Amino acid sequence: MLTTVVFDADETLLDLRPAVTGGLAAVLDEMRRRTPRAADVTLAELESDWGAVFGELSAAPVMEIRRAALARSLGRAGLDDHLDEIADLFFARRFALTRPFPDVPPALVALRRRYTLGFATNGNSRAERCGLAGEFAFEVYAHENGLPKKPAPEFYAAVVEVAGVPAEQIVYVGDSWEHDVVAPRRSGLRSVWLNRRGLPRPAGLVPDAEVATLAELPVVLSDLPAASSDRIDLCVDLGGRRRDSPA
Ligand SMILES: [Mg+2]
Structure with missing residues (x-):
């Protein structure tokens, strides 16, 4: 029984996709606010960074995989030192949008x-x-x-x-x-x-x-x-x- x-x-x-995309859009806005070097970075590139790091981290906690993906995204615009703040921004937006x-x-x-x-x-x-x-x-x-x-x-x-x-x-x-x-x-x-x-x-x-x-x-x-x-x-x-x- x-x-x-x-x-x-x-x-x-949970409808995750719009939440993650919304979180990454907020990250991209913030990157562009912080440096003109982010002007040419695209949302598609940020979305692709998850796949780029997932292979070697697949057994890691998902939070860690996301942080690695964000680190890769920030590296595209020389914002490597901003990871903690940007990760906080991403997760706040991602959870607010996850329904x-x-x-x-x-x-x-x-x-x-x-x-x-x-x-x-x-x-x-x-x-x-x-x-x-x-x-x-x-x-x-x-x-x-x-x-x-x-x-x-x-x-x-x-x-x-x-x-x-x-x-x-x-x-x-x-x-x-x-x-x-x-x-x-x-x-x-x-x-x-x-x-x-x-x-x-x-x-x-x-x-x-x-x-x-x-x-x-x-x-x-x-x-x-x-x-x-x-x-x-x-x-x-x-x-x-x-x-x-x-x-
Ligand atoms: Mg599932």
Whole structure:
């Protein structure tokens, strides 16, 4: 029986892209205010700096990756010494602009009637800074107390531990195929792929369910078949023979 629904944050509950773009636009304005050398720097270049530093820092805290990206951006205009102030400016703007997608509040209201709700993220998005204060029974953040990031199995083990129920009672919901579907399943959780953009489903594993919007989630979860271990127990109860085995 499903008792607990745990959500990824960025691009699942939170519309991150406009917030990051708005934060970087504020950074660019400030760079231009501080030096004429920033006149030719573009927003596209600032956006590309994340990708340029992400590869070698992928396991680092997201805050650290963003600071490295900002350092690279400031270097474009000789503003290397301004990192602390500019990072503060970026994060203030980024959090002020980070808000839930419109389908999130009604879905949380509906789901809370039946399930315990959790929030578990690799990212910078603290629930209380992104319009989701008080919405969850528990919150799990990578890098707090040394917790490794998704897709490390330790991350999902921490979710199970804080949820306080067996893994098969938990469904993880998120937009990342690798982090939110494949890796939770390896750790014994159920998973629902949120595919807002209608991407083709990767080959291989079949998620427990796929939804295009969180509005579908209450019905999809109530229709979800029992976890495989439940099914085996059920089949054993029905006369000791596995119904899915060849007769
Ligand atoms: Mg995500």
